[in-house]
Amino acid sequence: DQQVKQNSPSLSVQEGRISILNCDYTNSMFDYFLWYKKYPAEGPTFLISISSIKDKNEDGRFTVFLNKSAKHLSLHIVPSQPGDSAVYFCAAKGNQGGKLIFGQGTELSVKP
Amino acid sequence: DGGITQSPKYLFRKEGQNVTLSCEQNLNHDAMYWYRQDPGQGLRLIYYSQIVNDFQKGDIAEGYSVSREKKESFPLTVTSAQKNPTAFYLCASGFYGYTFGSGTRLTVV
Numbered sequence: 731d732q733q734v735k736q737n738s739p740s741l742s743v744q745e746g747r748i749s750i751l752n753c754d755y756t757n758s759m760f761d762y763f764l765w766y767k768k769y770p771a772e773g774p775t776f777l778i779s780i781s782s783i784k785d786k787n788e789d790g791r792f793t794v795f796l797n798k799s800a801k802h803l804s805l806h807i808v809p810s811q812p813g814d815s816a817v818y819f820c821a822a823k824g825n826q827g828g829k830l831i832f833g834q835g836t837e838l839s840v841k842p
Numbered sequence: 843d844g845g846i847t848q849s850p851k852y853l854f855r856k857e858g859q860n861v862t863l864s865c866e867q868n869l870n871h872d873a874m875y876w877y878r879q880d881p882g883q884g885l886r887l888i889y890y891s892q893i894v895n896d897f898q899k900g901d902i903a904e905g906y907s908v909s910r911e912k913k914e915s916f917p918l919t920v921t922s923a924q925k926n927p928t929a930f931y932l933c934a935s936g937f938y939g940y941t942f943g944s945g946t947r948l949t950v951v
Contacts, residue, residue: 739882764939773848773932773942774885819884823938829875829900830940834884
């Protein structure tokens with residue numbers, strides 16, 4: 731049972747345009763959401779997070795939006811840069827300790 | 843600098859062998875985790891430990907074992923019972939947000 735889903739395995743955008751990565755979840759008890767960025771053969775690095783009491787959080791070019799009624803979050807990257815090309819994972823904090831549940835990942839490719 | 847260190851980066855295992863992957867952190871985190879990454883399947887939780895001398899099975903614990911004798915260390919043993927061990931293994935620590943190690947690529951030869 732996949733509690734966190736990223737339905738797009740890949741996304742390709744032009745440099746300078748907006749990248750929108752989507753994530754859906756099923757458990758209404760999730761209260762904290764994170765995005766991680768991962769390059770091949772490396773560990774994921776933390777990008778941005780949002781608490782369930784908010785609907786938006788910004789950090790530079792990265793903005794995460796949370797729609798609790800739709801159980802949906804999205805990551806916007808504006809403007810996209812070639813160095814943003816990586817796999818992006820969304821994750822949600824479950825109601826059992828600090829265990830994070832990860833989505834399958836979306837591979838973003840930003841073309842120059 | 844605080845961080846989490848995984849070793850080795852590459853590991854080759856013969857059929858029927860047990861191998862142990864090392865994970866050490868100096869972040870003073872109580873909780874530590876082991877994930878496995880396979881293409882198209884994201885990160886799947888193998889085992890996690892929220893405190894020293896205690897650990898719980900994750901979603902895919904069969905064929906794996908762990909120990910947590912020290913706060914800093916959470917080694918993972920891939921046993922011969924794991925039928926498809928070739929994967930990229932990631933160790934992490936933290937609570938609300940994780941810090942990940944750089945991973946170990948295990949290949950069965």
